[in-house]
Amino acid sequence: MLVAHDRVHAFGDDALGDHDAVALAALVRAGEVSPAELARAAAARAERLQATLNPVAFPAHREPWGAAGADPAAPLFGVPTYLKDNVDLRGLPTGQGSAAFRPRPAGRNSGFTDQFLSTGVTVLGKTRLPEFGLNASTEFAAADPVRNPWNPEHSPGASSGGAAVLVATGAVPLAHANDGGGSIRIPAACCGLVGLKPTRGRLVANDMSRKLPVDLITDGVLTRSVRDSAAFFAAAERYHRNPALPPLGLVEGPGTRRVRIGLVLDSPLAVTDPQTREAVRRTALRLESMGHQVSETTLPFDAAFADDFTLYWGYLAFLIALTGRLTVDRSFRADRLDGLTQGLRRTYLRGMLGTPGMLRRLARVKDSYAGLFQAHDVILSPVLAHVAPPIGHLNPNVPFEELKDRLERYVAFTPVNNIAGGPGIALPTGAAANDLPIGVHLSAAHGDERTLLELAFALEADQPWRRIQD
Template identity: 50%
Template sequence: MPAPETPSRVHAVTDDALGHLDAVGVVEAIASGAVGATEVVEAAIARTEAVDPVLGAVAWRAWERARAEAAAPRGGFFSGVPTFVKDNVDVAGMPTLHGTDAFVGRPAARDGDLTRMYLATGLVALGKTRLSELGMNAAAEHPRLGPVRNPWGTGHTAGASSAGSAALVAAGAVPIAHANDGGGSIRIPASVTGLVGLKPTRGRLAQDALLRRMPVRIVSDGVLTRSVRDTAAFLREAEKVYRDLSLPPVCDITRPGRQRLRIGFTTSGAGRSASLEVVEQTLRTAALLEELGHHVEEVAAPAPASFPDDFLLYWGSLAAASVVGGRSQHGRTFDRTRLDELTHGLADHVRRHLPRLPGAVARLRRTAGVSARFHERHDVLLSPTLATATPPVGHLAPGLGYGCVIERLQEWVAFTPWQNATGDPAVSLPLARTADDLPLGMMLSAGHGREALLLELSLELEQARPFTHLGRSEPV
């Protein structure tokens, strides 16, 4: 008997306690007494169980813990709202597996710094979400567990290392989930699954010690949501728990800004140009911004010619550090031979080009100044989030070999790494669709610490071109 065909679109939105609500909507429903935290968490568990057999997004289930927390929810604005945490940060009592089979995970003794801040907002963690091995790949495709699939088109990737979180939010299992971004892994999955994904300014949110010690702090944590107001509310509430005093506060962004902005747009990223389809959609977004009264002009991408090679070498050094130092990081069970071909290929790339690494690091550190000078002339940079349409499952499978996967990665991920190097904020918004009717994100970035400006502009665009979400007519 043939296996049942996988549906092309999958969601779990139904007439339960979560309904069509975003995270702020759930907060309001709980506060009004229309639903209780226990009902909401049970609905999220049921939804996750309905879609995860197809999506493959969950790394660790903590249903009973979530039920106990829902029965006596902690305080905070998001008290009782269900969420997931990406499986590369520590949550007490849950193993941190980093998307790999190279070691045996043990339950974390305590929450990491990011997790403490994240859950202090009141969110209830149902478990942890899958990622690509060590967060290195732009598609989560595990040789044993299989791929994390896109709920908009299950033959396609859910994108980057925050794929599990994105798949569950886009499918309606939870309204908000943790993500982090070292080369685009908040913005890439947001783009391909029709979500809002904001990478905050470097230092905006609390961060685990290992990431704080990086020579170039390219990783930022954040959330994936279905509405701009959810992302704005999360940053507002996180700021109450942790605040970097060197950055201007985000505060409470609830409406579009009145200032008309100087917006530059580009369709050329880090050494690559976008496809014709993506260029066309970017031009449409630029035209919309102009219709809204902003000054819009085409500009050259600010990244210097050396940037793609420098970023790849530094990215590879993170993989090399895991290959060489895996036992000290993950314990005696670590076995480097169980790492995938992409991780080994990145480490080999670094070994071959090691003398160039100090220069690459120095140039990456100088990108903040390059970006600051660009934003003296332009308030915002518009670009596509990704250079081409969403690839199918298997297109970035590590088993294809390092050379093939890296070439395909650089062709697709040409725009997002720039803000990881500069530390500037950037947001992907679901403003476009591809020819095969999959979401296509448009990215807006601003100067250091200017999340408030990005959120105001994002709210304006959301009102002008309302976002489409799964669940209005498609069956599970």
């Protein structure tokens, strides 16, 4: 493990080197390295990081999952990775980041897990998330937090914080993440990664999302390179393609089309900090220099949307508390849920009579979102309203009303895509004065991940992302 300027990473002279997933898969196909060698190197890197950054919930380093039974012709065959600890992998526990129950080994894979494995990856274990993915920082009421490798005194984002740490530090080139309010894009922004939240329905539905009246959860991956994100979605599409969406295929580089980009600097919900605002402006200028048309616009959402989202957020906590013994585990105890989950549950109980109206309004967000793309092809905005906060700022032990206010002032852009179901990508184009990454966010119309990936390729080629090991 190397530590420099408060950064922590695991890059070194082993089988992984500093290759991305596409490069590693090519080495495996050429016979220059084996999946077992890559798995051993990745496990060793992750184990060196665990004491400092705490990203792994349940390791399976001695018996990795996937390599022995995977199709050698799968595009990512042999690439080591991790699953987030809120999807089932047969034989490993699913802990959901919670101390409210005793996790037991899952008896089957979730539907998405099978799609994930179909790409050829080797799963080495499961990554930490905050309790049931409800927080925007991977912190716990009575356990050590997951820490940001660019500066361990700061948050890595959430709820896919453990996954982000393993990718940013070089332990693995990509890792599973999912996103119910920004949790692919938020840790990407905090940890200097690429994070694409796909259109709702692009991948096999998450087990939980099938049960929700408004399906806001989508799965994906966190990566260090745009081509790894593109390769994953192309590989996943070989297993399942939703006929209701345009096929994505393999996006291999920048597009030739010049697009209309709407620039959003502020959210109706929070004031964007100066460093984040500057990172978004600079990205807009770069896109203009490539020939794209950029004009300022605003989001058609206001504080009423925030109120509805918060009530729905509380509804999720209420469902967890109410049904946990049936849907999570028979050992589940609602009184052991953390302060954030309990506070969200109380928020819902106070406003539950407004549920029918809230659901009707959230269902209409899809149409308002689609209207954005009549005058624009893409919306450029911040991912977050401010730079990754220090550990403790979003801890679930913070008094609930204060914590809720902090979260709403931080996560002020990403939830719209979850409710509307549209795609969004976080790209690490900026850096704060304290060296922490700053991410920018690109959104597109439903089904148009291709445009987002093409723009991401162009930005990466124009100015490669910062490397934590430099």
